[in-house]
Amino acid sequence: xxxxxxxxxxxxxxxxxxxxxxxxxxxxxxxxxxxxxxxxxxxxxxxxxxxxxxxxxxxxxxxxxxxxxxxxxxxxxxxxxxxxxxxxxxxxxxxxxxxxxxxxxxxxxxxxxxxxxxxxxxxxxxxxxxxxxxxxxxxxxxxxxxxxxxxxxxxxxxxxxxxxxxxxxxxxxxxxxxxxxxxxxxxxxxxxxxxxxxxxxxxxxxxxxxxxxxxxxxxxxxxxxxxxxxxxxxxxxxxxxxxxxxxxx
Amino acid sequence: xxxxxxxxxxxxxxxxxxxxxxxxxxxxxxxxxxxxxxxxxxxxxxxxxxxxxxxxxxxxxxxxxxxxxxxxxxxxxxxxxxxxxxxxxxxxxxxxxxxxxxxxxxxxxxxxxxxxxxxxxxxxxxxxxxxxxxxxxxxxxxxxxxxxxxxxxxxxxxxxxxxxxxxxxxxxxxxxxxxxxxxxxxxxxxxxxxxxxxxxxxxxxxxxxxxxxxxxxxxxxxxxxxxxxxxxxxxxxxxxxxxxxxxxx
DNA sequence: CGCCATCTTGAGGTCTATCAATTTCAGTGG
DNA sequence: CCACTGAAATTGATAGACCTCAAGATGGCG
Numbered sequence: 001x002x003x004x005x006x007x008x009x010x011x012x013x014x015x016x017x018x019x020x021x022x023x024x025x026x027x028x029x030x031x032x033x034x035x036x037x038x039x040x041x042x043x044x045x046x047x048x049x050x051x052x053x054x055x056x057x058x059x060x061x062x063x064x065x066x067x068x069x070x071x072x073x074x075x076x077x078x079x080x081x082x083x084x085x086x087x088x089x090x091x092x093x094x095x096x097x098x099x100x101x102x103x104x105x106x107x108x109x110x111x112x113x114x115x116x117x118x119x120x121x122x123x124x125x126x127x128x129x130x131x132x133x134x135x136x137x138x139x140x141x142x143x144x145x146x147x148x149x150x151x152x153x154x155x156x157x158x159x160x161x162x163x164x165x166x167x168x169x170x171x172x173x174x175x176x177x178x179x180x181x182x183x184x185x186x187x188x189x190x191x192x193x194x195x196x197x198x199x200x201x202x203x204x205x206x207x208x209x210x211x212x213x214x215x216x217x218x219x220x221x222x223x224x225x226x227x228x229x230x231x232x233x234x235x236x237x238x239x240x241x242x243x244x245x246x247x248x249x
Numbered sequence: 250x251x252x253x254x255x256x257x258x259x260x261x262x263x264x265x266x267x268x269x270x271x272x273x274x275x276x277x278x279x280x281x282x283x284x285x286x287x288x289x290x291x292x293x294x295x296x297x298x299x300x301x302x303x304x305x306x307x308x309x310x311x312x313x314x315x316x317x318x319x320x321x322x323x324x325x326x327x328x329x330x331x332x333x334x335x336x337x338x339x340x341x342x343x344x345x346x347x348x349x350x351x352x353x354x355x356x357x358x359x360x361x362x363x364x365x366x367x368x369x370x371x372x373x374x375x376x377x378x379x380x381x382x383x384x385x386x387x388x389x390x391x392x393x394x395x396x397x398x399x400x401x402x403x404x405x406x407x408x409x410x411x412x413x414x415x416x417x418x419x420x421x422x423x424x425x426x427x428x429x430x431x432x433x434x435x436x437x438x439x440x441x442x443x444x445x446x447x448x449x450x451x452x453x454x455x456x457x458x459x460x461x462x463x464x465x466x467x468x469x470x471x472x473x474x475x476x477x478x479x480x481x482x483x484x485x486x487x488x489x490x491x492x493x494x495x496x497x498x
Numbered sequence: 499c500g501c502c503a504t505c506t507t508g509a510g511g512t513c514t515a516t517c518a519a520t521t522t523c524a525g526t527g528g
Numbered sequence: 529c530c531a532c533t534g535a536a537a538t539t540g541a542t543a544g545a546c547c548t549c550a551a552g553a554t555g556g557c558g
Binding site for chain 2 (some may be wrong): 014071073087088093119127140144150189226227
């Protein structure tokens with residue numbers, strides 16, 4: 001059975017695409033390559049204009065500080081286009097790092113322009129970006145406003161939704177160090193916090209596998225709302241006339 | 250001297266546009282309206298599909314929590330399209346709030362589709378979004394990793410750049426409460442922190458006016474890098490478009 | 499077995515929130 | 529002209545959350 005393109009999967013959640021458009025998208029994944037965990041696919045400061053699609057594994061954008069600390073700016077899961085954020089800069093602002101062994105497909109930035117020439121693809125691209133903005137703002141709220149326990153609970157729920165793990169069981173191949181760098185916590189405190197969640201009977205963790213034991217309780221605890229993650233059934237273009245709300249005055 | 254559209258100004262930083270494209274953009278600003286400070290232009294949960302361009306004043310996206318606390322997710326300055334982030338959701342996730350008296354132009358979501366039909370506009374739109382992502386990730390770093398003093402310094406430097414206030418003097422018409430809700434600090438601690446910056450001789454504040462007295466020291470203190478903000482083109486309002494951005498060819 | 503990375507657990511210190519009191523100032527009305 | 533009011537900012541005291549340092553524990557891998 002041929003592997004369906006992750007990217008196509010993802011984009012068809014945002015728009016109805018024609019055969020030609022799908023072909024264009026699939027071209028992004030012509031060149032799959034393997035990278036070992038820990039590989040820096042793109043170094044901060046480099047002028048590389050390459051983008052990547054992620055096919056398999058976990059990767060992220062990481063920013064390093066003078067004092068040795070770091071911040072994970074963005075976590076990529078299969079189906080996402082990586083480094084889209086850097087389109088506007090001449091120089092990469094941060095590292096693109098493989099957290100696990102990954103398979104990714106590099107492609108030149110010009111491909112994006114080809115996509116933009118198709119209004120429907122441009123629209124879908126726009127929606128993937130706004131979806132990512134939703135993730136980012138939710139993370140701001142998470143980091144700025146929630147104490148560690150709730151923050152961690154929220155993080156796990158978000159992962160569950162992004163991974164489509166209905167049951168609440170999924171693989172989490174990140175070290176606590178990396179998790180801390182995502183959530184703005186020290187690795188020590190990540191350990192303590194996960195321990196607390198475990199002792200509360202809300203989460204089971206072993207061997208890089210997570211099981212969320214009481215999703216309702218976790219949602220209540222963290223104030224998690226799927227809203228910011230859920231994709232609309234399908235956007236305007238195809239949908240049977242959605243009544244446009246009257247303008248508020 | 251006729252008022253040039255803020256939006257056009259902004260977009261021409263990202264791409265070279267033809268007359269027709271500029272006309273399309275200007276149409277977004279056909280309907281300027283005034284809203285008093287404190288007005289909620291768009292309520293969370295509403296199904297309004299309207300977007301706005303901001304012509305004058307300060308506005309933001311605000312998220313309210315059950316316990317009464319809130320988080321400012323995004324701060325809009327003149328020239329930005331507001332609520333772009335909500336394009337993908339059926340329901341607004343958060344409030345659009347006028348922090349000061351503002352002038353904004355509502356326009357229907359369909360206009361965005363018209364823009365997307367023009368590859369160059371689609372490209373420019375994409376770049377405004379990636380620029381906003383840059384702002385967001387920088388804020389995540391700020392909130393997650395920097396203690397209050399550095400966080401505040403970084404915030405002020407970012408504002409200076411966004412406002413194009415070369416000299417380091419600009420108006421800051423936000424209450425310390427709102428600033429706290431942006432930075433993840435209590436309003437009390439905002440006061441203390443600004444006081445410390447003042448006593449350090451780095452900042453002067455009075456009457457809603459800010460003067461950054463030692464920009465170099467502030468940059469060192471906060472680890473501020475213009476990189477994430479600088480547009481490939483030129484400093485904001487002053488220069489005509491330069492074709493450095495990824496203009497689709 | 500020893501080595502290394504990761505995770506766990508404890509103790510002390512720092513930063514920030516919270517509660518509360520005070521000050522400032524613009525607006526209002528006597 | 530002066531008291532009164534309410535929003536915003538300042539300042540002090542206390543408590544709690546989280547960080548850092550440090551010492552084990554665990555487990556894969558040579």
